[in-house]
Amino acid sequence: MKKNRAATDDPPLLRYLLCGIAFVFIGLFLALPLLVVFSEALAMGLGPVWAAVTDPDTLAAIRLSLLAAAIAVPLNTVFGIAASWAIVKFDFPGKAFLVTLIDLPFSVSPVVAGLIYVLVFGRQGWFGSWLTDHDIHILFALPGIVLATIFVTFPFVARELIPLMSDQGREEEEAALSLGASGFATFWRVTLPNIKWGLLYGVLLCNARALGEFGAVSVVSGHIRGQTNTMPLHVELLYNNYDYVGAFSVAALLALLALLTLALKSFLEWRYADELAAVHRH
Amino acid sequence: MTAATIFSRSTRSRFPGFGLSLGFTLFYLTGIVLVPLLALVLRPFSLHLEDFWAAVSAPRVLAALRLSFGMALAAAAIDTLFGFVVAWVLVRYRFPGKRLMDALIDLPFALPTAVAGIALSTLYAPTGWVGSVLAQHGIKVAYTPWGVLVAMIFIGLPFTVRTLQPVLQDLGRDLEEAAATLGATRPQAILRVVVPMMLPALLTGAALAFARGVGEYGSIIFIAGNLPMKSEIAPLLIVTKLEQFDYAGAASIGVVMLAASFVLLLALNGLQVWAAKRR
Amino acid sequence: MRRVFLLAAAALAMAASMANAAEIKLLNVSYDPTRELYKDLGAAFAKQWKAKTGDAVILSTSNGGSGAQARAVIDGLQADVVTLALAADIDAISAKAKLLPAGWQKRLPQNSTPYTSTIVFLVRKANPKRIKDWSDLVKPGIQVITPNPKTSGGARWAYLAGWSFAEKSPGGNSDKAKAFVGALYRNVPVLDSGARGSTVTFTKRGLGDVLLSWENEAHLALREAPGKYEIVYPSRSILAEPPVALVDRNIDRHNNRKVAEAFVNYLYSQDAQEIEARDFYRPRNPAILAKYKANFPNIPLATIDSDFGGWAKAQQTHFADGGVFDKIYQPGR
Numbered sequence: 001m002k003k004n005r006a007a008t009d010d011p012p013l014l015r016y017l018l019c020g021i022a023f024v025f026i027g028l029f030l031a032l033p034l035l036v037v038f039s040e041a042l043a044m045g046l047g048p049v050w051a052a053v054t055d056p057d058t059l060a061a062i063r064l065s066l067l068a069a070a071i072a073v074p075l076n077t078v079f080g081i082a083a084s085w086a087i088v089k090f091d092f093p094g095k096a097f098l099v100t101l102i103d104l105p106f107s108v109s110p111v112v113a114g115l116i117y118v119l120v121f122g123r124q125g126w127f128g129s130w131l132t133d134h135d136i137h138i139l140f141a142l143p144g145i146v147l148a149t150i151f152v153t154f155p156f157v158a159r160e161l162i163p164l165m166s167d168q169g170r171e172e173e174e175a176a177l178s179l180g181a182s183g184f185a186t187f188w189r190v191t192l193p194n195i196k197w198g199l200l201y202g203v204l205l206c207n208a209r210a211l212g213e214f215g216a217v218s219v220v221s222g223h224i225r226g227q228t229n230t231m232p233l234h235v236e237l238l239y240n241n242y243d244y245v246g247a248f249s250v251a252a253l254l255a256l257l258a259l260l261t262l263a264l265k266s267f268l269e270w271r272y273a274d275e276l277a278a279v280h281r282h
Numbered sequence: 283m284t285a286a287t288i289f290s291r292s293t294r295s296r297f298p299g300f301g302l303s304l305g306f307t308l309f310y311l312t313g314i315v316l317v318p319l320l321a322l323v324l325r326p327f328s329l330h331l332e333d334f335w336a337a338v339s340a341p342r343v344l345a346a347l348r349l350s351f352g353m354a355l356a357a358a359a360i361d362t363l364f365g366f367v368v369a370w371v372l373v374r375y376r377f378p379g380k381r382l383m384d385a386l387i388d389l390p391f392a393l394p395t396a397v398a399g400i401a402l403s404t405l406y407a408p409t410g411w412v413g414s415v416l417a418q419h420g421i422k423v424a425y426t427p428w429g430v431l432v433a434m435i436f437i438g439l440p441f442t443v444r445t446l447q448p449v450l451q452d453l454g455r456d457l458e459e460a461a462a463t464l465g466a467t468r469p470q471a472i473l474r475v476v477v478p479m480m481l482p483a484l485l486t487g488a489a490l491a492f493a494r495g496v497g498e499y500g501s502i503i504f505i506a507g508n509l510p511m512k513s514e515i516a517p518l519l520i521v522t523k524l525e526q527f528d529y530a531g532a533a534s535i536g537v538v539m540l541a542a543s544f545v546l547l548l549a550l551n552g553l554q555v556w557a558a559k560r561r
Numbered sequence: 562m563r564r565v566f567l568l569a570a571a572a573l574a575m576a577a578s579m580a581n582a583a584e585i586k587l588l589n590v591s592y593d594p595t596r597e598l599y600k601d602l603g604a605a606f607a608k609q610w611k612a613k614t615g616d617a618v619i620l621s622t623s624n625g626g627s628g629a630q631a632r633a634v635i636d637g638l639q640a641d642v643v644t645l646a647l648a649a650d651i652d653a654i655s656a657k658a659k660l661l662p663a664g665w666q667k668r669l670p671q672n673s674t675p676y677t678s679t680i681v682f683l684v685r686k687a688n689p690k691r692i693k694d695w696s697d698l699v700k701p702g703i704q705v706i707t708p709n710p711k712t713s714g715g716a717r718w719a720y721l722a723g724w725s726f727a728e729k730s731p732g733g734n735s736d737k738a739k740a741f742v743g744a745l746y747r748n749v750p751v752l753d754s755g756a757r758g759s760t761v762t763f764t765k766r767g768l769g770d771v772l773l774s775w776e777n778e779a780h781l782a783l784r785e786a787p788g789k790y791e792i793v794y795p796s797r798s799i800l801a802e803p804p805v806a807l808v809d810r811n812i813d814r815h816n817n818r819k820v821a822e823a824f825v826n827y828l829y830s831q832d833a834q835e836i837e838a839r840d841f842y843r844p845r846n847p848a849i850l851a852k853y854k855a856n857f858p859n860i861p862l863a864t865i866d867s868d869f870g871g872w873a874k875a876q877q878t879h880f881a882d883g884g885v886f887d888k889i890y891q892p893g894r
Contacts, residue, residue: 212394
């Protein structure tokens with residue numbers, strides 16, 4: 001046994017070398033950018049940071065980002081549950097294609113995601129003149145921002161749930177159903193408790209992306225300061241206004257949110273490792 | 283619920299809610315994703331085919347596409363190489379700071395791209411912490427095409443590491459042991475035994491990083507310099523065309539990128555089928 | 562699950578409360594460098610309006626390249642007032658979306674432009690490349706930073722200023738002018754979509770030897786980074802007239818015509834002219850212009866109407882698809 005373990009252990013030199021490479025690479029590409037955000041924000045002390053973060057326009061941007069996420073994330077959560085239920089619990093032709101289509105928004109450029117809504121809802125677009133006649137605003141207003149956010153976060157919950165639910169199989173639910181439980185009760189009492197941590201994990205990822213989306217939202221936002229600027233757009237605006245401390249202060253706030261997400265994610269992975277084991281990919 | 287009637291014959295499941303769940307899935311998918319994408323695909327056809335061709339084969343567009351795809355490929359390769367090292371270190375070794383490193387891997391995923399953009403450009407600008415060191419050796423990163431590469435490496439990294447990690451975890455050590463017994467040195471065992479077995483995961487990770495890199499916009503526009511023909515990425519050119527009122531031109535580039543992402547997804551699915559067969 | 566519903570309910574409640582807030586809102590869609598100007602003007606106007614009527618008015622601004630902003634308004638951005646870099650962009654809104662009448666520019670005094678500006682050169686400290694005039698910009702090895710004339714108004718003024726310089730030089734004509742702007746744009750390594758983007762490229766990113774800039778933007782850059790840059794006035798430039806207009810269809814829908822009209826008229830008032838001058842825009846009011854004349858040197862200026870036959874013609878000849886700019890601009894070559 002001892003000899004075997006030694007055979008698959010790397011020699012110390014290789015070990016130090018690989019660890020060194022990993023540390024330098026992670027440091028250069030991940031840790032330093034994070035540090036630079038906080039260091040630039042705090043360059044003039046805490047006062048300007050507080051002033052930038054409590055500026056009415058910043059607060060409006062925070063509110064808008066939270067609002068957009070609060071609409072987009074629950075919708076995508078319901079969709080994720082419905083899609084994985086249909087895909088895992090039933091067999092039907094075209095299933096693999098459906099899964100590919102659900103994945104599609106992940107690999108579509110965020111800019112394309114914004115562009116498509118301009119083509120549909122812009123005045124020159126498909127529904128443009130109808131929307132104008134009825135005084136309905138989608139582009140350059142909350143609905144457009146929400147739509148773009150939904151698009152870019154579309155697959156996250158479904159992608160977590162589909163592998164998790166297929167791994168768990170159908171037996172438990174079948175037992176409940178044969179004992180006469182209703183469909184909804186079966187879902188509520190059997191399925192949901194089994195997937196709740198995976199679901200939370202998916203919601204967490206979805207939420208992080210929803211709060212941070214830039215490209216897609218930038219195309220449909222209209223950039224009205226204090227009204228249709230989300231937090232990431234507000235970072236860009238401050239950056240272009242020569243207000244670097246302000247830009248990095250809002251950026252630091254977003255970075256803190258990201259760190260919180262990472263902490264929660266690590267906690268979920270550590271605490272519920274078994275239940276999440278089926279979830280291999282993002 | 284037409285979907286339910288179409289598919290009902292093939293459904294032998296005793297589960298309820300097929301019509302509801304699939305119906306909602308298809309409705310939501312169609313409304314949010316498919317119809318808008320259709321608007322994109324149909325838009326260039328308001329042009330004649332030769333106009334579409336002229337729009338996507340203009341030198342500036344070709345240069346932007348070449349940059350986006352070329353740099354995304356390079357970034358995916360670098361992410362795969364270093365992602366393999368990082369995943370290996372995380373799975374096989376114990377060292378102080380391991381949990382922190384593990385948690386940090388997902389940072390590019392959780393950090394908004396605009397924040398990543400201003401952070402990377404500050405860091406790699408000639409006046410930044412890293413950029414000033416590089417500048418002494420005559421290397422410029424920020425506001426050159428290399429800035430595009432740096433941003434793409436950043437955003438793609440979690441996809442390779444997180445794809446490799448679980449596969450590496452599941453990989454038994456029997457074959458490595460066998461190789462060692464047969465007299466292979468440790469590097470030989472890794473290169474000849476482990477890497478071939480990881481091939482599907484390596485390719486999958488690379489494809490995911492590539493997909494993310496090709497479409498990336500937010501972090502790159504801050505660091506790239508955006509010079510036409512040199513450091514202007516395809517998504518930025520879409521925005522520029524849109525701002526110039528050239529909807530058909532913007533949609534034409536969008537269609538090319540959409541087609542690429544679709545092909546990539548199909549390749550990814552193929553990879554997964556392949557990986558499943560190899561087990 | 563319950564949490565999800567609660568979140569959704571909270572979101573709806575928030576949306577409702579946002580809609581209920583009953584202040585008068587006014588959206589000003591403006592070009593790129595006016596960020597500071599309209600922040601100052603908006604605050605001053607709101608104070609005055611509050612004192613006069615007791616109503617609170619919230620003036621919001623959206624900034625971007627003038628052409629890009631016009632495109633957004635045409636696509637449905639709910640502008641009550643547009644304050645763009647040049648008349649052609651407001652003409653486009655009138656022609657393509659019929660949001661305001663074609664004769665909009667006659668509705669307010671002085672071509673609907675409460676202030677003017679011009680195009681100057683911003684160079685690095687001590688002017689290391691010795692850039693004195695337009696003819697220096699086409700020399701080999703000089704990098705010129707200017708935004709994209711297709712999306713930026715300032716860039717169009719800069720292009721026409723350069724054109725006018727070449728045309729009015731001894732022995733100049735339109736062919737020579739065409740060759741001149743061609744050579745000029747071959748020295749341009751990057752085309753941002755708006756003036757502010759170009760300023761950031763020149764200042765923060767350190768690219769280029771000279772920035773073709775709005776006069777106001779150049780002064781602002783000096784103020785933000787004292788001692789790092791210098792302004793060079795060329796021998797000839799152009800009288801840039803950034804007009805303002807009410808977007809009739811939108812204000813009628815929003816029921817805020819009274820305050821929108823008051824705002825555009827306010828821009829001509831003594832107070833506003835003073836603010837404009839302080840932010841380095843050339844005020845129309847002669848007394849205030851005289852007071853700040855140290856900031857605004859007198860140089861020969863071309864005008865759009867007498868030298869280019871008006872914006873409609875200039876836009877068509879130079880900047881429309883397939884126009885002179887498209888033909889001369891060959892990036893990277």
